[in-house]
Amino acid sequence: MERSSIFKSRSIKIIKPSDMLPDLLNKKTRNILLISFVVVFVVLIFSTLYFYRQYTALKSTPQSIAQEELKKVLARVNQLIVLPPNEQPTLATVADPEKLKDQPFFANAKAGFKVLIYTNAKKAILYDPVSNKIVEVAPINIGAPQANLPAPSQIEEQSTSSKGR
Numbered sequence: 001m002e003r004s005s006i007f008k009s010r011s012i013k014i015i016k017p018s019d020m021l022p023d024l025l026n027k028k029t030r031n032i033l034l035i036s037f038v039v040v041f042v043v044l045i046f047s048t049l050y051f052y053r054q055y056t057a058l059k060s061t062p063q064s065i066a067q068e069e070l071k072k073v074l075a076r077v078n079q080l081i082v083l084p085p086n087e088q089p090t091l092a093t094v095a096d097p098e099k100l101k102d103q104p105f106f107a108n109a110k111a112g113f114k115v116l117i118y119t120n121a122k123k124a125i126l127y128d129p130v131s132n133k134i135v136e137v138a139p140i141n142i143g144a145p146q147a148n149l150p151a152p153s154q155i156e157e158q159s160t161s162s163k164g165r
Contacts, residue, residue, distance in 0.1 A: 066091070073114050077127050080134050084121035091116060094126075105138045 058065065070091045077083065094113040100106035109126060113135065116125040119142050126136040
């Protein structure tokens with residue numbers, strides 16, 4: 001009996017979830033949350049559009065990044081050495097210097113070095129963009145194979161025979 005009297009004398013209070021949380025459901029708070037979500041959503045939409053446009057521009061003109069990099073490298077190298085005028089060089093980047101170690105031009109090359117190749121001027125320039133230094137400059141032989149060129153003895157004979165006449 002005593003047990004039943006204990007339960008009857010105490011009142012049981014039912015706690016609602018809204019009573020446990022701070023007052024998040026009032027109108028002012030709801031409006032602030034709604035405005036915040038809308039602002040975040042709009043920012044996400046605009047950033048998505050921006051990056052999509054950048055992606056499509058890059059996809060339509062993949063050479064634009066290469067041209068920009070070439071302009072930057074040429075501007076920096078031109079401060080260090082006189083470059084051949086009226087010629088657009090080919091730009092290459094050293095990716096694996098170990099594969100190039102057997103070539104004397106690349107003896108001091110490291111990954112990330114830039115190579116400017118001027119075919120008309122027959123010149124190659126190895127450039128370190130990190131330290132902004134020219135590492136190597138060398139002549140290159142592109143084009144006519146050696147078999148088609150006259151031998152040096154033939155050139156001397158032709159020049160001496162033309163003097164005698």
